[in-house]
Amino acid sequence: MNGAQALLRTLVDQGVDVCFANPGTSEMHFVAALDAVPQMRGVLALFEGVVTGAADGYGRMAGKPAATLLHLGPGLGNGWANLHNARRAHTPIVNVVGDHATYHLKYDAPLTTDIAGLAGPLEGWVRTSASTEQVGADAAAAVAAAVSAPGQVATLILPADVSWGEGGTAGEAVPPRALSTVDDAVVREVAAALDETAVLLIGGAANRERGLRAAARIAKATGAKLFIETFPARLERGAGLPSIERLGYLAEQAIWQLGEAKHLVVAGTKAPVSFFAYPGKASDLVPEGCQTHVLARSADDVVDALERVAAIVAADVEPEVAPESRPELPDGELSAQTWTQVIGATLPEGAIIVDEANTSGLMLPMSTAGAPRHDVLTLTGGAIGQGLPVAVGAAVASPDRPVLCLEADGSALYTISALWTMARENLDVTTVILSNRAYAILRMELQRVGATEAGPKAQSLLDLSRPEMDFVAMGTGFGVPSTRATTVAEFHEQLQRAYAEPGPHLIEAVVPPLM
């Protein structure tokens, strides 16, 4: 078999059987090999940012990597921002980047670029496959690197001649790095520190049922305040699960939440820092005089560690869980509050919420706390334009679950062609575009950074209303049935229809900006 076939064979042998792709000439043998290795599903996207964001969403929900297929340095560049988000989410991804044939590089043809140099700042695993004989083993190493605790982006650079050469063989599985078990001494130290002067901040794998239950038991038994990291990669929520507040995005809010804690226990995440720097404000959000205890780093088995702490401090304690409860359907126009109430009132069982609603979504957690069980995937790395692609990947990973993609208008435009892949693959994604026609978050940030000299030119640069965008037209252009809602009744009716019908839908929800 040729190198491309050996690569695909290795991937599917090791459970990697979905490839999000935007190929070019140097990847044509990989594309051709899809027919030779029928277990691999190829999903076409029209832009590499959709490819990488979809791989992120897939990895978060499937718990195993998807492969990507990108075209040389520019393809990696286009996909870089969503790989950055995946990096922050610790999502396992086998990131395949085609390159020129090895012997062609010295000619510096127009598309020649330093692909490894571009991949370096993703701080994952990077290897260039040097020969057809080696590519199977390289692919196996890439899978192992991707799934090694806590998960990362593994970039495999695939020269065209390595792909088309004959003599490839499937690579043997390589054992990945497992989660580390936390020392007993650390567990005991943390158990001793937890009382009503303490804050427990959880993240990573602790954001799912077992971790949430253990953390909630600890909080109930010790009186410690409990928070979830600001931007979880995958958070399980809803009736029957502990309902735990997330630490706020705004430093002011996080400082208020942390209060005068004397002990901060971090588990599966890092001690909180401000998302951005602001003049005259601290970057480090840990209260003065507060001692930080690290129970588990991202590569540690945080769920086990929390359960061991709970066994010490909360042996017989049951966690508080959210009762079943949905908001009443309000009346009138859509607002920053009412649209979230409609979501809470109608959310289907088992939904996956992809949340890139930004300022429009501030009231969402309150409105959905008692809704049926669901997952929430958030913008882990701050690089906007991940919502629509992540929804694609989540829907491919979880074909039996409805996906609800809540997307700010400004962010939607970065990767809008994801809608086409939703239509092409007939994915059950309901996309709600929160259309406030502004970079609303930047209006707020302009004030927060103290840029008080801002005048009309500055304000104009944050204004998306000139001309108004028509997301119904755009969605239609990409083949997704699309409607617009300005009232609660319209939004409710359109949402119910979108949930009931198979395949993708788009609703442009016109919601005035919060600020």
Place this chain on the structure above:
Amino acid sequence: MNGAQALLRTLVDQGVDVCFANPGTSEMHFVAALDAVPQMRGVLALFEGVVTGAADGYGRMAGKPAATLLHLGPGLGNGWANLHNARRAHTPIVNVVGDHATYHLKYDAPLTTDIAGLAGPLEGWVRTSASTEQVGADAAAAVAAAVSAPGQVATLILPADVSWGEGGTAGEAVPPRALSTVDDAVVREVAAALDETAVLLIGGAANRERGLRAAARIAKATGAKLFIETFPARLERGAGLPSIERLGYLAEQAIWQLGEAKHLVVAGTKAPVSFFAYPGKASDLVPEGCQTHVLARSADDVVDALERVAAIVAADVEPEVAPESRPELPDGELSAQTWTQVIGATLPEGAIIVDEANTSGLMLPMSTAGAPRHDVLTLTGGAIGQGLPVAVGAAVASPDRPVLCLEADGSALYTISALWTMARENLDVTTVILSNRAYAILRMELQRVGATEAGPKAQSLLDLSRPEMDFVAMGTGFGVPSTRATTVAEFHEQLQRAYAEPGPHLIEAVVPPLM
């Protein structure tokens, strides 16, 4: 003044008075400073690939840099592909990338990335401004680097605290590196080598009137064959100018064009290499036994060098120039040929053609050779998705000239939101989307690389017809008046209307794929 004001003041003092921007929180002081420095025009784009492509188009037409404004590493990532194209075009760009405050980096907040590492593979100039006091001088150095011969991407990383700090001063102009003058010995050697066994291949600055005329005189006097590089950054064409064939994109075509040349003279470009590698085919396209003579590298004064050669070999020779001539308007449906004839029959005087038509545009040069004088801007770096943004920048640089953007459907989707900036700025751009509903070039490449085992899964990954995209809906969604043409008559009528009316228009021209 604060750092952001010092930066903007320095830029406008040195003639950089347009900034294409997609800002975030860390760039809010830069945004606010736009009101303090009114000479700077801020042009908002919804995606960084539009920002950087627009800066490329602007630089090619204005002959001086625009500034960009990008948001941290992910913003640079999103803009990277079109910076790669700009790098290959030698376009001067002052690429401003905001970063976290210097003291904030150590906290590794979610958006923290190695921006300099990401900029490195662009192989231009990179500097992080370390202090408010220094930022004016850094900006001056960036301008000098950008315009130093032959032009490059100069990336200035701007930490937020450098921006908001007080005590900035405008930087003094720094002398850029000028074009080098070619040695007389080289001029004489080339003059001696030029005869009917020679090929003269020109590029860079030689693609404009003076260079074209000198090269055409040389070819006429010596019998040497004359070609223009395959992907010129800016090529002047039309009636009254020498009409010179471009070297083909397909290696097979280029090899045929070069024939059995004994001498190859390259002037302002490099010796030809295959765009991609193909199994069993040479990457180096210089015929065997042919001697290559480098008259001028990209940083040399190629126009002067050509004129000096012409003075030796063609002292009294006038160049052949294209007579005024337009194709007859054909009848019937649009095809790969007829659509180009309509373009040739109607092209306005002084048009700027941005050509990313790819396979659909193969017959364009024949149809426009005798049209009124125009410029053609092409895909220099091979990273698709540059056409619409380059059209934005060209229109901002040349407000009195009509811009005609010829865009393949597959390529259009990478940076489709450029349409919104065209509408917002009321730019006189006529965008023609060549809608063949396929990655047609990849269908061809699948065969050319010998991927003969390709089956239905592979073919499906090159097919854009499922679902069909509706570019009229998309254009409308972004606020651009949009129509569809399937016949010559419709296309002709819509094109005439688009030229006649101010502001942007989009025409989806449904053209069957060539292959």
